[in-house]
Amino acid sequence: MQISKPSISDLLNSRKPGHSLPAGLYTRDDVFEADMEVFFKNQWINIALDCDVPEPGDTYVVDVGKTSLIVLRDDDNQIRVLHNVCRHRGTRILDPGQHMVAKLVCPYHQWTYELSGDLLHAPRMGKDFDTSCRGLKTVNFVSVGGLIYVCLGDNPPADITSLINAMEDRLAPYDIRNAKIAYQMDIIEDGNWKLTMENNRECYHCAGSHPELCVSFIDFRFDTEYENDEEREIALEQQALYNERTQEWEKAGYSSNVVAQLEHCNTNFRTQRLIIGGAGESQTPDATAASKKLMGTMTRKDLGDVHLWGHNCWNHFMGDHAVTATAIPLSSGKTLVRTKWLVNKDAVEGVDYDLDKLTSVWIATTQQDADLVARSQAGVEDPSYIPGPYSDYTEKELDKFAVWYIDLMKASGY
Known part of the structure; x- marks a missing residue:
């Protein structure tokens, strides 16, 4: 007798608070299709x-599921995002x-579009053919x-304003809009996009998995529960240092x-200026700055790491450089992680910065994370998998992510 599989609704309802998700939410193709509709079409995503x-x-052409997008700068120096689909x-x-x-030319029949997306020329369509209503479709x-966010749906969530209000002032000194991409790395993780994001939202695993990152990254406890006296003392010292630095930074x-918007919302994000360990300057092998030319209008190397994550991205903005990463699902068990290293637009490789020093920490960390995600995917696909409890001490953010995910799935009719 064939046993029918539970519906997506059944899977969502079976999730136990404080625990990881049921296996099917990580592994099933119908859940993947639902995720693409709910989270990568109708929510804002960083691309x-x-x-x-x-x-x-x-x-710059980016594919998200079956949708292909053209990000471009037009003749008036304005950025546009267009659908990469000829109107013929x-x-x-x-x-x-x-x-x-110079123009966007379809390689099939040479329909030609201005960089604005307007149709300029449609050969052999007749002199009375109206080009005015056949421009490339625009994207919100x-x-x-x-950081460019798009929403592929017809009703973009209005709460993106919270992210804008939080980050415009915070990122202004780094001048990300005019930075230079020094290096880009694409890696395909053998895991579901939610496992990719869960792995990024906790540092429970960092000490045992990321020796390069742990030179500079401090695994700060974002709660007030402690496992033992030693852990309590370390956490209180970290909290005191955060309070001292944050007060000084804010005063300056x-x-x-x-600033966090993690539950009961559409646009999911968290940002905080994090302290940097060791020399305290940057996420490099020795925690000192990788670039002599600082980002944007920055004049200080001791301003920590402005950390920002969303539901498909994570970012680190430091005085000398920035690291940005976006996650784009490819299937229920594969996720593209695209990482970019940014420097001052005038910085010259080999003169102002050494590329290996700039990139080595996050190259290693990203590759290590890919291995962990693959192991997690193999585990949730194992018939013996049972959702396990999140740590109240180090994984509270994962529980909030799961709550947010389930709430939006249910609100979308699943």
């Missing part, structure tokens, strides 16, 4: 940076990646301090306090 297209004519017979105009173009987008005009 690119202003500095991906630094000059007029620069284009639907042909993809550009391949994924970066290009420099917003640049948040130089650098926004630093926690």
Whole structure:
């Protein structure tokens, strides 16, 4: 007798508070399709940076599921996001990646579009053919301090304003909009996108898995529960240092306090200016700055790490450089993680910065995380998997992520 599988609704309702998700929410293809609709179409997602297209004519093509997007800078130096679908017979105009173009020309029948997306020329369609209503379809987008977010749905969530209000002032000194991409790395993790994001939202695993990162990254406890006296003493010292640094940074005009929108919302994010360990300057092998030219208008190397995460991204902004990462689901068991290292637009490799020092910590960390996510995916696919309890001490953010995920799934009719 064949046993029917539980519905998505059944899976959502079976999740026990304080525990990881039921296996099917990580492994099933129908759940993946639902996730793409709910979280990667109808919510704001981070897909690119202003500095991906630094000059007029620069284009950057990103695929999200079956949707292909052209991020470009037009002749008026304005950023636009367009659907990469010719209005003739639907042909993809550009391949994924970066290009420099004067016009957007469909390779199939040479329909030609201005960088505004307006249709300029449609050969052999007749002299009475109306080009005015056949421009490329536009996409809802917003640049948040130089990070480009899009919403592919018809009703973009209004609470993106909370993210904008939190980050525009915080990111202004780094001038991300005019930074330079020094290096990019793509890695495909063999795991569901939720496992990728869960792994990023906790540092329970850091001490045993990320020796390079732990030179500079301090595993700060975001709660007030302690396992033993030693842990309590360390946490209280960290809290005192955070309070001291945050007060000094805020007084100097650098926004630093926690701003979080994690539950009962659409746009999920958290930001805080984190302290850096060791030399205290940057996330490098020795925690000193990798670039002699600081970001934007920065004049200090001791302003910590402005950390920002969303439901498909995480970012670290430091005095000398920034690291940004976006996660784009490819299937129920594969996720593209695209990491970029940013420096001052005038910084010169080999003169102002050494590329290995700039990138080695997060290259190692990203590869280590990919291995952990693959192990997690293999585990949730195992028939013996039973959702386990999150640590009240180090994994509270994961529980909030699970609550947010389930609430939005149910609100979407699942």
